[in-house]
Amino acid sequence: MTSAATQNRKPKTENRPLTLVTGGTGFVGRSVVEELLAAGRQVRVLARNPDHPALAGLAVEVAVGDLRDPDSLNLALTGCTRLFHVAADYRLWVPDPATMYAINVDGTRNLLAAAQTQGLDRVVYTSTVGTLGNPGDGTPGTEDTPVRLADMVGHYKRSKFLAEQVALEFAGQGLPLVVVNPSTPVGPWDFRPTPTGLMIVDFLKRRMPAYLETGLNLIHVKDVARGHLLAEEKGRVGEKYILGHENLSLSQIFHLLADLTGLPAPKVKLPYWPVLAMAYVDEFFATYIRRRPPRMPVAAIRMAKKYMYFDNRKAVQYLGLPLTPVRQALADAVEWFRRHGYA
Numbered sequence: 001m002t003s004a005a006t007q008n009r010k011p012k013t014e015n016r017p018l019t020l021v022t023g024g025t026g027f028v029g030r031s032v033v034e035e036l037l038a039a040g041r042q043v044r045v046l047a048r049n050p051d052h053p054a055l056a057g058l059a060v061e062v063a064v065g066d067l068r069d070p071d072s073l074n075l076a077l078t079g080c081t082r083l084f085h086v087a088a089d090y091r092l093w094v095p096d097p098a099t100m101y102a103i104n105v106d107g108t109r110n111l112l113a114a115a116q117t118q119g120l121d122r123v124v125y126t127s128t129v130g131t132l133g134n135p136g137d138g139t140p141g142t143e144d145t146p147v148r149l150a151d152m153v154g155h156y157k158r159s160k161f162l163a164e165q166v167a168l169e170f171a172g173q174g175l176p177l178v179v180v181n182p183s184t185p186v187g188p189w190d191f192r193p194t195p196t197g198l199m200i201v202d203f204l205k206r207r208m209p210a211y212l213e214t215g216l217n218l219i220h221v222k223d224v225a226r227g228h229l230l231a232e233e234k235g236r237v238g239e240k241y242i243l244g245h246e247n248l249s250l251s252q253i254f255h256l257l258a259d260l261t262g263l264p265a266p267k268v269k270l271p272y273w274p275v276l277a278m279a280y281v282d283e284f285f286a287t288y289i290r291r292r293p294p295r296m297p298v299a300a301i302r303m304a305k306k307y308m309y310f311d312n313r314k315a316v317q318y319l320g321l322p323l324t325p326v327r328q329a330l331a332d333a334v335e336w337f338r339r340h341g342y343a
Helices: 027-038 070-077 097-118 154-172 195-204 221-234 250-261 272-290 298-304 313-319 326-339
Strands: 006-008 018-022 042-047 061-064 080-085 122-126 177-182 184-186 215-220 240-243 246-249
Touching: 018 027, 027 042, 027 080, 027 184, 027 221, 042 070, 061 070, 070 080, 070 097, 080 097, 080 221, 097 122, 097 154, 122 154, 122 221, 154 177, 154 298, 177 221, 184 195, 184 221, 184 326, 195 250, 195 326, 215 221, 215 250, 215 326, 221 240, 221 313, 240 313, 246 250, 250 326, 272 298
Parallel strands: 018 042, 018 080, 042 061, 080 122, 122 177, 177 240, 184 215
Antiparallel strands: 006 061, 215 246
């Protein structure tokens, strides 16, 4: 792997603290970058591709590097006083799980070790509500709901659970680190798109004649980004904060989308166990025959068995988390996907 190289998109502005953002080319990370720039911050983004289209038009420096390359991380952090570690390998199916653990767990350890060595004065680590305890019966989970590694479904959640433990260990060793746990963000610039964004795109393309009922906590991606900055400013070291808003069943989400777009909501509700069996068959063929992502990842179907509802009161009370109506978040996502040719 190559060492980090910093490319300036505009001359540095002196006398402003320099902040490094990892994952700045991703959905949440790009929104964090925009929020920092709007606050007048000097921003450096760690990226493997310095010409990534998500960074077009943003007045940032780009440090070329990789979470698996400690030398590139030390170079990227040089001169920085703040760090937002938003990057993660977010896939619900991976042909080689070792790569995901190398990025999410070992990469977090590499980055935070560099931050500790360089004496940063604030770090915000982006986890996920997927690492938190959740009763699954519609009762919202909190930052303190009991949970174990064995409760994690799939390699993504397991790797993020382990990475969060690494982050909390560094906080316990004196690194001034705060953890944020976003729920399900929606909004503009979901260019990959995320599984939730893909669901919206499929709805717009009328590719969803049926659905598997579940529950999600939705929040506007810009509120998630603002929550990161509020956690940097007000969060307590070693504490976790859920960045979420409204708990909705999937059928409620589809009805909101139907109301916004005039398209019909799917009416056929599928039974869980037959769909899970189909997912296992699909993933087998995807892994060993087609060698490309499955249409129905087993992890996604298993996650759907639980209503992933969460309680945001801690972030609202102690951080002042803003709460844009979820209807507006969905409307912004629909408008962005349509404007950029996804549907």
